[in-house]
Amino acid sequence: MSFLKDKLSIFTKTELPFIKRYQESDRVYTFLFEKDKDLSWNEGQHGLFTITHKKMKDSIRPFSVASSPSEGVVRITTRIDEEPSEFKKALLELEEGMKIKMIGPVGSFYLKDETPRLFMAGGIGITPFRAILKQLEADGNRGGKPSELLYVDSQEAHLYKDELDELARNTSIDVHYLSTRNDMYSYTNEFIASHNNNAQYFVSGPKSMVASMTNYLKDKHISKRNIIKDTFRGIE
Template sequence: MKMSDYTSLFRRNKLTITEMYNPFDDYLVIKLAIPKNFKWDAGDHGVFTLPGKEVRGKFFRPFSVASIPKEGFMLIATRANEPKSSFKEKLFDLEVGDQICVYGPFGWFKVKDESTPIVMIATGIGITPMRAIVKELERDESRPFHLVYTSPDRHLFKEELDDIARRNDSFHPVYATNKEATIESYLALADYYGNNAFYYIAGNPKIIKATKKELGKAGIKRTRFIWDPYFGY
């Protein structure tokens, strides 16, 4: 992490909701209109507040941005995680036309270069920054990029990810539903690429720690890890 990763934290914008929907279970996906020339990097996250809403306790939440600027909108996703916090109650009650305030986006969870193979490991809502990275690379056929995405039932953005895989032979998604299948999948990739790939990990902090430990035992150096923990999305 470098100080330059945080410079846009002080940039504040009010964005208007253009679409929000529940794809399944307790997930919520929100699409926001963005002003002209509003930029961020794939993998960045913002700090979001709800202007005009009385939120008890913590009045902000960091969310990874699931879209890239050239799509023309900002996309975020979260889960209710019952019982909902006061912030989540207000967020889930918003409607199209309401506004959300974002500081940033900013961060360190970025594509490092234009040639190194990429292995992405996401659990649950940790798919959000990975979707942005996949969108950034969707026309990149110069290096392989893999996604191991674990969710116990359904997988958010799966149809879109599969469509990208059909159009780009360099992208290889794997959908796991349990811990054993997840570990088997990413260790196979670690065995193939070794330290010649970057390993992007997003999800629960405990799972990230366990994943780095498993990869470390497989010989992957710490310098090859880029991780994005989420805390109570």
């Protein structure tokens, strides 16, 4: 039934009024939009966002929704380089009250049961996990199943760090800030030793990181059904 719901959601379009933007770190920005009362999503999913105030060739981009439904806003966080795409230039041009369209929510990157979980984020791939942790906090997840977040960032910028630290205090999630892939392998080995295939493994980040960690998990005999990837690449 959830599969059918995911498929049908691609036909859902919602207009979102722009609230504000702010800079998270060097070249990384967060954009906040008003949440329509009828719009909901599973924390970790993404939307297909369309710029409407400016004509362009490629006007649709996928972004993970970095907020949980309980927050009452739609949040996207993205990296914007010195020479941004036409789409991201248009994002920066948004003024309060201007609208964009969201198609969806889309994707199966969300929690489905109460097994232990290992969340693996690389760089901007932290965005869906922020939503997941915010919802766990809203649900009062203090003594839930063992869960860990491994967040690797070679630049050690670690987006949302203050928020993540607060979420760790308010939930049963252990957060580890890492700087190398080898660090992630080490913590992953410890988690596998404790939980093996009696857990779910969520991986989100750059394509190469997702592929690498997926292959690593498979080499450690983690079942394919227990590996959940950001396969729709809801990361910009």
